[in-house]
Amino acid sequence: MSLRSEESDVSSRSAHQYLDADLLRGVSIGFVAPSIAAELAPMVGTMPNIISLPYGRCPPLHLQAPNWRHLLKLMARLSGTRIEPTVEALAVTRSAQMHLRTVVQFVRTHHSSSDWRTVLWFTIDHPVPNSLPGARKYTNGDVDILPWSYTLSSLPALLRDNSDTMLSKCYTIPSSDAVPFPALPISFPNMAMYLQAALEESRRYTSDSSSGIRKLAKMVETCYPTLAEPNGEVGERSRVGGLFKKVIGRAGGRKDKQKKGKGGNEDTYELVTPFVLDEWGP
Template sequence: MKHVTYSSYSISAFGFHSPSIDIIMMRDPLPNIIALPYGKCPPMHIQATSWRQLLKLMAKLSATQIEPSVEASAVTKGELNLRTVVQFFKVHHASSDWRTVIYLTIDYPPPPEHRYANGDVNVLPYSYNLSSLPTLLRDGPASQVSKYYTIPATSRTPLPKLPITMPSMAMYLASALEDSRRALNDTSSGVRRLAKMVDQFYPNEEDTAAAGEEEVRRRGGRALIGRLMGRASKPQRGRNADVYDLVTPFVPDEWG
């Protein structure tokens, strides 16, 4: 799997190896198809300099799609869902800058004897335990230099179904952040952690992100999320118009 960087964005990379903390300018083209294996394989990751830069990058990659590998489709029946973990990490202890990386695997049901808290945002999905963990995930959900958050399946934001395009994946992440913001006053779960980390690590992006999320709610972006995640909904206006509304807050220079 190759790495990729676009000159209009800050450092971005992807692959099945452990994310690098070194700044490397990579210019290889991103493949149109990113095939995920099923079972024993390290998670794929996508890295950017910030949460907003990550969503901007993904929203721009309309030609790229994430889908099960041929082998994964052959050994499974029915729908395959994506399990996503968001991580923020420092390049070194003295740094005040936090990078954003997401990890992706195909959901894998745990065996009956395995104790797994499916909705716990501080516990990695079972599919992440099937191979060696990337180095940055080994320190747990909250260390001094790295913190991760497992996006839970909710009634508002179910697990994405494969295949999924990069812009649709960006909308899924935006929806997960919206769910987290709605839970800011809920101390009974850890769902609010994602919003608190995004606001803490990227304070200069807070106002822009909040305005973008309000635009999503106002213009019916939630209904589009439902369709992209496979939920039935009433007919809406043209899909292209909805996609435009949903990604505009993240790429105003390209879409606005």
């Protein structure tokens, strides 16, 4: 497992030289538990170009940001950063297509505070053994159950009890026809698009009390009440999911440059515009 620059520290600095320094305040990434602090300190080190995920027994990778909106803005601008399997993972799976399993967690900085930090957790999806007792709970799309791949290693304290409390709320992003699990490798801008598509999918179920999928929308509404749902019809949301499927089918967007028409960055722009219009818009 590693977080590294693609060529060198110079390459990493060059790739992110136009990134607003404020976007890296309160940001952390690593295979250790994040420090949840009230003060937004500058990021320690630099954002890596390549984030390599192992397959199997490994703690989940975390990415922390001050809030949901901040996270999408940051990822949309990190076009030089991508998540990919390690060489060892490719050897173990014999080049089989690997997918990312993502858990969204909102953590309150203090019991008396109204500030919630956004933490994403990542692992590579791992098949559930058929002989495992109760295996179905890992395959039925339950948003309150951590993926099987998260159980293969010791969990950080923040995730050990993933039930919702006054200080923490968790959501395991399920797979659906509109928003399937992302294929690896995947760039950060395309990952931002996946997260936005997952939120739009959740908003489609806000009136369906029988589905847990609406939980992410409820979490965002509760923890970030100023982040209003953008106006739009169901058809517009379906377009978001369909666009995500189109991009994910290109294995993280590596082939986007070979396609005519809109590329991955323009597609991502359409999805994150409600969050970054002040900086990307006219």
